[in-house]
Amino acid sequence: MRAALAEAQKAWDLGEVPVGAVVVKDGVVIATGFNQPIAGHDPTAHAEIVALRAAAKALGNYRLPGCELYVTLEPCVMCSGAMMHARLARVVYGAGDPKTGAAGSVVNLYESAQLNHHTQAVGGVLAAECGDLLKSFFAARRAAARAARGGTIVAQP
Numbered sequence: 001m002r003a004a005l006a007e008a009q010k011a012w013d014l015g016e017v018p019v020g021a022v023v024v025k026d027g028v029v030i031a032t033g034f035n036q037p038i039a040g041h042d043p044t045a046h047a048e049i050v051a052l053r054a055a056a057k058a059l060g061n062y063r064l065p066g067c068e069l070y071v072t073l074e075p076c077v078m079c080s081g082a083m084m085h086a087r088l089a090r091v092v093y094g095a096g097d098p099k100t101g102a103a104g105s106v107v108n109l110y111e112s113a114q115l116n117h118h119t120q121a122v123g124g125v126l127a128a129e130c131g132d133l134l135k136s137f138f139a140a141r142r143a144a145a146r147a148a149r150g151g152t153i154v155a156q157p
């Protein structure tokens, strides 16, 4: 999860919402990804999708059995679907996402009996750190927006 957090920081550095992911096989990181939909003009460029694509390329296989994906934020419906298609063994996430989380916060695709899936989900790993990174990002963005409007008078030293 520390490696996923480092990926999230890369997203922040580019002005993207800081979410990072890594794919691990046999204890080794085989692929990384960070959220980058704005820069790539790509609504599917969530951290998980970027990491899944890189992992599949690295292994030369469109399926990723025996692999685990670590991501700083609870996966959305799209990413959960992609991970199930990849037959990923397990996804481990940090912070829950009350707006789009598909591992229990909004819906739980991983416990849906109707879906023929192969992926387990585990949440709450380094949740505070993963969530704080997002909160800090949005706080900084709001502050920048206020400053741009000239609405905030900063106390002079």
Ligand SMILES: [Zn+2]
Residues within 6 Å of the ligand: 046, 048, 075, 076, 077, 078, 079, 080
């Ligand atoms: Zn997603």
